[in-house]
Amino acid sequence: MNVRRLIPPTALAGAVALGLVSLSACAGSPDAAGGDSGSGGGKLDVVASFYPMQFLAERIGGGHVAVETLTKPGVEPHDLELKPRQVGALGDADVILYLKGIQPAVDEAIAQARVENTVDAATLTKLEEHGTGVDEAHAGESPEEHAAHAGEGHAEEGHEGHDHGSEAGADPHIWLDPVKYAEVAKGVGAAFEKADPAHAADYKKNTADLVKKLEGLDTEFRTGLKNTTTRTFITTHSAFGYLAERYGLDQEGISGLDPESEPSPARMKELQQVAAREKVTTVFFETLASDKTAKTLAGDTGLKTDVLDPLEGITDRSRGDDYVEVMRSNLTALKKALGAK
DSSP, rough: OOOOOOOOOOHHHHHHHHOOOOOOTGGGTTTTTTTSSSTTTEEEEEEEHHHHHHHHHHHHHHHGGEEEEEOTTTTTTGGOOOOOHHHHHHHTTTTEEEOOTOOOHHHHHHHHHHHSSSSEGSSSSOOBOOOOOOOOOGTOOHHHHHHHOOOOOOOOOOOOTTTOOOSTTTTTOOGGGGHHHHHHHHHHHHHHHHOOGGGHHHHHHHHHHHHHHHHHHHHHHHHHTOOOOOOEESSSOOOHHHHHHHOEEEEEEETTTSSTTOOOOOHHHHHHHHHHHHTTTTTEEEEOOOOOHHHHHHHHHHHEEOOOOSSSOOTTTTTSSSSHHHHHHHHHHHHHHTBBO
């Protein structure tokens, strides 16, 4: 079981005390309305927690915002540890955009920052629970240990110290469903209009343009995945529950919601049976986490491997330069693996 390394509360509290300033009147300040002062050079200062929030902020804000991202390219967002400077930057923000449950260290820092215009993307759409096929409470057990717990009635639960959802058991990966991501985009646009009313018309237009693009992406997925040989795909990181539900697919995760947890031998054997029964051709892995388990399963079953990107960050290994391009690459990979007709 992988235990997340979080900032000690005492250290975090000290950083907050040193770095944060009160923004109780931020929404009405010159900076928030596009004035001449502030680190954004007259722009709305936005802090985004990780890439899916950064993309929304940049596309909706356009030239009126200066966006700082807490999670740099190549960093696995779930494991992010904040530096005191980053914690301090939260207090200087006009708007904080994050997704509660993905990054515990970020959640704690934001709770103490008390910035007026704080937008939790999880509140802008409905979060759901998705089965991954993995009993995550006992993901790393031996077959004997797994069997000992089999009759105890354990529901799927998150790792200790890793809530991974703003509701108990909820899947936070809403951005991988273009429809839900569009709902979040509308909420972010409304928040920007409130924080910077002088440019509300531009935010409204940019939001509408982005929503239209996401609707087009949804159409591409619906059409591309309508007729396939199999509806089941196997992935190391069970991040694609919303996408699978949206397009009538079945996700089988090796490691569950936590991309770094170790699957049990029992789970690996079960996936071999699933692959044979459902005519699975490909085991997917991602760019920001190890591909070891995917290659092990593929080697044991004679399957291919490919990338299905959960879009938690863009790097030089990403198959595309932004959210839309990478999602289209994901669609291409799914069509090939599922035998789209």
